[in-house]
Amino acid sequence: ALSLSRTGGHFGLETNAGTIHTQAVVVATGRDAVPIVPRWKGMETFTGQILHAADLGDIQAYRGRSVLVVGGGNSGFDVLNHLSRVDTGPLWLALRRAPGILPKRLGGFAVHRLSPLMASLPTRLVDRLVGWTQRIAFGDLTRHGFPAARFDAATRLVENQIAIAVDDGAVAAVERGQITVVAGVTEFSGSNVMLSDGTTLAPDIVIAAVGYGSALMSLLGPLGAVDEAGRPRLRGRLGETAVPGLWLVGMQPSLTSYFQQAQREARHAARSIARMRCS
Incomplete structure (x- = not known):
């Protein structure tokens, strides 16, 4: 058309x-x-590879490579769920704010089965239910470097169309030290990526998992x-x-x-x- x-x-x-x-x-x-890749300052100088989550491809290609995943939404966690099953090099997750995360299963129960009930409830109540479920499933994620939870996952879904992340191994990888949570990306310079807290990383690959445009x-x-x-x-x-x-x-x-x-x-x-x- x-x-x-x-x-x-x-x-x-x-x-x-x-x-x-x-x-x-x-x-x-x-x-x-339309995959969105932010226009970070200095990204044209980056000597590594920058790609979008949509272009993840064969996860075996990341074996032994250091990877920075930017964004903790649904696509970011989907990428991490896959990468956590591969023997990569250092693996980082850059976050600007706390993500809303639901486990794929909780005690053997498929959490998505509750979605029709959730959809029938007031959004603000679902915000709390998602937050409580996240806390029950994962505990206090701030101890692993996550920003403090905001209890607004359902509101962001309804108002901003930001899907709730689904965990299928990524959080466990964070807990065992395979994935390190870091601050948000501010700029690039040569082989380096600067973060908002002043630290610097030198990943082989940066995966932008910040969503899509219409x-x-x-x-x-x-x-x-x-x-x-x-x-x-x-x-x-x-x-x-x-x-x-x-x-x-x-x-x-x-x-x-x-x-x-x-x-x-x-x-x-x-x-x-x-x-x-x-x-």
């Missing part, structure tokens, strides 16, 4: 194969579209279906936008699993489109 317009209750979708006219459009291209602005911005940051403007939680006949499936993070939420959104769109055809 190249562009999307709406005139007289119908959409015009410009594609490489011509224009498609339709009464309803479902966009399901995925939320994490690719929706160019397509949906003119319709008013996304805000200035490319985040969907929705009516409710099931992917229906403020533009009649336009649905976004799999674009909005939620406390339920991604696939469960996308399935609910797809079914809602299908039912709504069926009613449109019958009217």
Whole structure:
């Protein structure tokens, strides 16, 4: 799709194969579209390698290499969960603020099974529940260099679309000293990476795990279906936008699993489109 317009209750979708006219459009291209790598001062001078978490590739390639992972969100912990299973060189996690972390399993129970219940509760209450679960699962993480917890993981998910991190071995690797938690990155110089507390590291590889940008602005911005940051403007939680006949499936993070939420959104769109055809 190249562009999307709406005139007289119908959409015009410009594609490489011509224009498609339709009464309803479902966009399901995925939320994490544009990898973000911060423009750190001096990064062009760095003699090591800088890549995004999306380009992690074969984890065996990191064997014996020193690696700095920047960012403690879902993608950062996903990277660390994998790297903790490899005999790397020194492995660091750079954090500017405390992450919200849930264990993949707690006492053999898959924590994600509670997500439908969590999604039905007030966000502020879920903030506390996530924080308490994190404390029960991992104890006081400040003893391992983590910043003090903020109890706002659910709020950040709802308001800023920052997914809650899922631990599957990374925290244990921190506890046994395989991963060292350090301060946030400020700048690069040659082979060195400077941190906000004044310390310096010299990693072979820096992995930016600070998230993704939206690719929706160019397509949906003119319709008013996304805000200035490319985040969907929705009516409710099931992917229906403020533009009649336009649905976004799999674009909005939620406390339920991604696939469960996308399935609910797809079914809602299908039912709504069926009613449109019958009217």
